[in-house]
Amino acid sequence: MKGKVIKYDQNNINTDLIIPARYLVNSEPKFLAEHCMEDLDPEFNQKIREMHLSIMVGGSNFGSGSSREQAPLAIKTAGIKCVLAPSFARIFFRNAINIGLPILEFADLKEVNTGDELEINFEEGKILNLTLNKEFIIKQMPAFLHKIISSEGLIKYARKQVLNN
Amino acid sequence: MGLTITEKILRDHSNEKNASAGDFILANIDKCLANDITAPIAINVFKEIIEGTDRDVFDKKKIILTPDHFAPNKDVASAEQCKVLREFAHEYNIENYFEQGRVGIEHCLIPEKGLALPGEVFIGADSHTCTYGALGAFSTGVGSTDLGVAMALGKCWFKIPQSIKFIYSGRMKEHVSGKDLILHTIGQIGVDGATYKAMEFTGEIIDHLSMASRFTMCNMAIEAGGKNGIIPPDRITEAYLNEKHKVNYKKYISDKDADYFDIIEFECSDLEPQVSLPHLPENAKPISEVDAMRIEIDQSVIGSCTNGRLEDLRVVAKILKGKKIAPKVRCILIPGTPEIYLDALKEGLIEIFLNAGAIVSTPTCGPCLGGFMGILAAGERAISTTNRNFVGRMGHVKSEVYLSGPAIAAASAIKGYITSPDYI
Ligand code: SF4
Numbered sequence: 001m002k003g004k005v006i007k008y009d010q011n012n013i014n015t016d017l018i019i020p021a022r023y024l025v026n027s028e029p030k031f032l033a034e035h036c037m038e039d040l041d042p043e044f045n046q047k048i049r050e051m052h053l054s055i056m057v058g059g060s061n062f063g064s065g066s067s068r069e070q071a072p073l074a075i076k077t078a079g080i081k082c083v084l085a086p087s088f089a090r091i092f093f094r095n096a097i098n099i100g101l102p103i104l105e106f107a108d109l110k111e112v113n114t115g116d117e118l119e120i121n122f123e124e125g126k127i128l129n130l131t132l133n134k135e136f137i138i139k140q141m142p143a144f145l146h147k148i149i150s151s152e153g154l155i156k157y158a159r160k161q162v163l164n165n
Numbered sequence: 166m167g168l169t170i171t172e173k174i175l176r177d178h179s180n181e182k183n184a185s186a187g188d189f190i191l192a193n194i195d196k197c198l199a200n201d202i203t204a205p206i207a208i209n210v211f212k213e214i215i216e217g218t219d220r221d222v223f224d225k226k227k228i229i230l231t232p233d234h235f236a237p238n239k240d241v242a243s244a245e246q247c248k249v250l251r252e253f254a255h256e257y258n259i260e261n262y263f264e265q266g267r268v269g270i271e272h273c274l275i276p277e278k279g280l281a282l283p284g285e286v287f288i289g290a291d292s293h294t295c296t297y298g299a300l301g302a303f304s305t306g307v308g309s310t311d312l313g314v315a316m317a318l319g320k321c322w323f324k325i326p327q328s329i330k331f332i333y334s335g336r337m338k339e340h341v342s343g344k345d346l347i348l349h350t351i352g353q354i355g356v357d358g359a360t361y362k363a364m365e366f367t368g369e370i371i372d373h374l375s376m377a378s379r380f381t382m383c384n385m386a387i388e389a390g391g392k393n394g395i396i397p398p399d400r401i402t403e404a405y406l407n408e409k410h411k412v413n414y415k416k417y418i419s420d421k422d423a424d425y426f427d428i429i430e431f432e433c434s435d436l437e438p439q440v441s442l443p444h445l446p447e448n449a450k451p452i453s454e455v456d457a458m459r460i461e462i463d464q465s466v467i468g469s470c471t472n473g474r475l476e477d478l479r480v481v482a483k484i485l486k487g488k489k490i491a492p493k494v495r496c497i498l499i500p501g502t503p504e505i506y507l508d509a510l511k512e513g514l515i516e517i518f519l520n521a522g523a524i525v526s527t528p529t530c531g532p533c534l535g536g537f538m539g540i541l542a543a544g545e546r547a548i549s550t551t552n553r554n555f556v557g558r559m560g561h562v563k564s565e566v567y568l569s570g571p572a573i574a575a576a577s578a579i580k581g582y583i584t585s586p587d588y589i
Binding site: 089 | 218390
């Protein structure tokens with residue numbers, strides 16, 4: 001996949017920053033997306049739309065805090081196609097994969113900036129920064145996690161399995 | 166390089182015969198569990214997956230449903246939730262659905278029924294599913310989506326965790342139990358000290374520790390952020406299983422040259438009973454310090470999946486025998502399962518509790534998560550043998566929960582402030 005970066009150079013971007021608890025009363029994905037990241041960056045949605053950004057880059061321990069599945073859902077619905085960070089909190093990682101949002105561990109934060117265009121090859125574990133013309137090797141996404149992602153989430157993946165046999 | 170018990174169990178349940186810590190696997194699960202809060206969502210996920218097909222659940226024997234959190238139905242909403250479980254269980258002939266009256270607090274009930282065994286991969290849509298690591302199983306909490314998928318496919322994906330080895334040495338003082346070991350551990354490493362890691366409990370103290378105390382320790386692995394707690398099975402595990410069930414299982418132990426993320430040692434000869442002050446389990450302090458603070462209490466709760474076993478009740482009965490609960494204190498005792506309740510009755514423990522002026526409840530999670538049967542008002546304080554003392558956990562956001570083992574909770578109920586049986 002290809003896309004442009006929106007970067008937050010900050011560790012511990014927790015689920016309260018991603019989607020504040022005050023919005024959990026409504027589980028409509030579009031509603032959640034509108035308020036995604038608003039306490040950290042009120043212009044998150046506007047930037048994504050106007051600059052056509054779709055790859056989110058954050059600091060380590062991304063997604064810490066509560067187990068709310070609404071956090072990755074808000075990010076995904078806002079139009080983000082992939083999240084890169086040096087490390088993710090355990091349940092956020094699970095939830096992101098389960099709802100079909102690819103997330104990858106990527107440590108070279110200095111090598112990408114907001115607006116850079118990246119090309120990500122999940123199978124080969126490669127990230128190419130087209131703007132800087134630099135390539136990075138990352139850990140490959142395990143084949144079946146990739147299958148879950150490309151099925152748009154665990155429920156649809158499981159449904160496919162059921163229908164196929 | 167050798168492997169840890171956690172790595173071995175997970176590897177053997179997947180098709181990746183060379184997998185080790187850090188690798189992702191799709192594991193075949195042995196059992197999956199949900200309760201009256203988490204099952205309704207998981208059941209919806211399951212139905213979405215199989216819709217329009219004639220597919221059944223992956224295995225009728227391996228799904229366990231326990232209406233224990235807000236049951237006996239505390240209100241109309243909880244009655245509706247429990248009804249969803251009941252109807253699903255009957256529609257799909259789920260063998261291990263436990264109706265109210267026969268259900269207990271899930272993490273007390275499941276080992277008692279022989280439904281968690283060494284070497285198994287066990288998942289539950291409840292964070293304290295890590296309890297069964299005490300039997301040498303890989304056991305962990307997952308989300309409702311994971312559980313719904315597991316009910317359909319019998320599989321769950323994992324990243325195999327690195328392990329932290331904890332070694333406990335020395336000789337424990339009287340009134341020190343597994344609860345004190347784990348509160349002390351969390352106090353030392355913090356509530357995120359083992360995030361994502363397997364916590365493997367070992368050492369001479371563990372070698373002699375009762376099953377009840379082992380369950381308590383593994384139960385609270387999640388309170389340090391752990392993915393699972395685990396104790397390699399030994400003669401104590403075997404004796405426990407043989408007494409209750411003649412079953413076959415596979416025993417795994419860690420290799421001598423296994424690779425650990427960290428090894429942490431605790432010398433416990435001087436360890437006192439611990440109390441975790443509000444509002445985090447990591448605020449653990451020795452009882453001598455807390456006693457000096459003269460913290461008055463309104464309620465003492467003894468029970469939960471952490472400390473609702475017969476051994477815990479025996480400790481309490483010894484302290485309460487012939488004594489009276491302090492005039493302004495409510496002491497609530499909750500045996501973890503009907504069997505524990507009955508055993509306590511036969512041993513005369515229930516009589517001791519009632520004579521002391523305590524409340525004895527039917528098995529339920531109840532006050533542990535602020536559900537019912539012992540909610541705190543604003544400004545009230547409880548000493549509790551449960552596992553979480555977060556803000557508002559047992560009721561009003563301005564109430565306070567102090568965590569301890571059963572001995573401290575019983576002594577405090579008599580005195581009216583947090584203290585130890587050693588000081589009575
Ligand atoms: S007793 Fe408390 S911690 Fe244990 S399962 Fe029930 S609510 Fe959860």
